[in-house]
Amino acid sequence: MKIERAVLREIPLRLRERFEISSGSMQDRRILLLTMEGEGVEAWSECVAAESPSYSYETTDTAWHILTEFILPHIVGRKADGPTDVLSPVDWIRGHGMAKAAVEMGAWDMAARMDGVSLAEKIGGSRRPVPVGVSIGIQHTDEELHEKVAGYVAEGYKRIKIKIKPGRDVAMLAGLREAFPDVPFMADANSAYTLADAPRLKELDALKLMMIEQPLRYDDFLEHARLQERIETPVCLDESVKSEGDLALALELGSCRIVNIKPGRVGGFATSRNIHDVMQAHGLPVWCGGMLESGIGRAHNVALATLPNFVLPGDISASRRYWAQDVVDPEFEVVDGTLAVPDGPGIGVEPDRERIEALTVRSAVFG
Numbered sequence: 019m020k021i022e023r024a025v026l027r028e029i030p031l032r033l034r035e036r037f038e039i040s041s042g043s044m045q046d047r048r049i050l051l052l053t054m055e056g057e058g059v060e061a062w063s064e065c066v067a068a069e070s071p072s073y074s075y076e077t078t079d080t081a082w083h084i085l086t087e088f089i090l091p092h093i094v095g096r097k098a099d100g101p102t103d104v105l106s107p108v109d110w111i112r113g114h115g116m117a118k119a120a121v122e123m124g125a126w127d128m129a130a131r132m133d134g135v136s137l138a139e140k141i142g143g144s145r146r147p148v149p150v151g152v153s154i155g156i157q158h159t160d161e162e163l164h165e166k167v168a169g170y171v172a173e174g175y176k177r178i179k180i181k182i183k184p185g186r187d188v189a190m191l192a193g194l195r196e197a198f199p200d201v202p203f204m205a206d207a208n209s210a211y212t213l214a215d216a217p218r219l220k221e222l223d224a225l226k227l228m229m230i231e232q233p234l235r236y237d238d239f240l241e242h243a244r245l246q247e248r249i250e251t252p253v254c255l256d257e258s259v260k261s262e263g264d265l266a267l268a269l270e271l272g273s274c275r276i277v278n279i280k281p282g283r284v285g286g287f288a289t290s291r292n293i294h295d296v297m298q299a300h301g302l303p304v305w306c307g308g309m310l311e312s313g314i315g316r317a318h319n320v321a322l323a324t325l326p327n328f329v330l331p332g333d334i335s336a337s338r339r340y341w342a343q344d345v346v347d348p349e350f351e352v353v354d355g356t357l358a359v360p361d362g363p364g365i366g367v368e369p370d371r372e373r374i375e376a377l378t379v380r381s382a383v384f385g
């Protein structure tokens with residue numbers, strides 16, 4: 019495949035509600051969208067870097083820098099052997115997986131469109147539809163939290179993820195469990211705790227959570243293993259796992275029993291698939307995480323979640339849970355706790371080109 023031309027754009031998109039996690043909060047997203055043309059098709063992808071370096075060291079601006087200065091000039095106009103070869107000229111770049119993933123995932127969309135098949139089919143996924151959950155940011159009162167949970171349960175979401183931090187954890191979750199005895203809950207701490215908090219995290223065992231996500235440091239494996247030895251609630255890693263090597267270490271040490279795979283965090287679909295396969299071989303489940311994407315990134319996540327070991331509901335919620343108006347047509351809707359997998363070519367949803375053009379605050383063209 020040959021990418022003849024690429025356009026990187028930044029668009030602002032305001033979340034309907036501020037989203038707060040233990041490491042920061044966001045409302046006004048600055049989203050990078052990438053369009054790549056070649057082989058008679060136009061491919062779309064999204065870079066999931068956030069505005070500030072709290073979840074990851076990457077930001078909208080570092081991704082812009084890496085993509086425009088170091089990646090796109092070297093991949094546009096070059097003949098590649100397919101999506102797994104597109105980034106070969108920039109193999110030397112260390113880290114910056116979110117910037118790299120935007121190109122790699124766009125190349126998969128291009129390959130799918132060239133074959134006239136859906137992105138899900140191109141990457142080998144067959145689960146249809148995909149089960150989904152929702153992630154609720156930190157709420158300041160239990161009343162607000164209970165109201166939100168009741169609303170999402172009524173909308174059919176198959177599991178509810180609650181963001182926690184010290185001071186908004188055990189008592190808050192115990193209250194939720196009492197009010198909603200049968201709802202599948204999980205908690206995500208985004209690294210808000212240390213091993214010294216193990217006794218408090220152990221109290222969560224009584225609440226029968228599906229898992230606790232990334233309780234400890236964003237780059238730590240040993241302490242997660244020590245914690246997992248001491249609690250029954252399965253530990254799920256998010257931030258810590260950015261490569262196959264990270265996963266190997268986590269499995270060797272026993273740092274987790276579940277992994278949240280975000281294709282942007284791990285550098286694209288190829289590594290996502292490798293992580294998926296290794297977890298499957300170990301008899302451990304994975305699920306697809308989210309980064310408050312627009313419909314373009316969401317379409318890529320839906321495709322990934324069709325792989326067989328994505329047995330747990332993902333953080334892939336309806337467009338209207340995030341945006342007053344999404345940038346794709348049709349928008350994503352949740353029906354019976356699932357999202358339909360688009361079956362048109364590539365990502366299978368139409369980017370709203372006019373609106374994207376009107377929203378664009380900066381663009382860079384290659385080729």
Ligand code: OSB
Nearest residue numbers: 073153208307308309310311333
């Ligand atoms: O830790 O999973 C996370 C959003 C931004 C950064 C980190 C996380 C999240 C979410 C939201 O939990 C998931 C979504 O896109 O719905």
Ligand code: MG
Nearest residue numbers: 206231232256
């Ligand atoms: Mg997380």
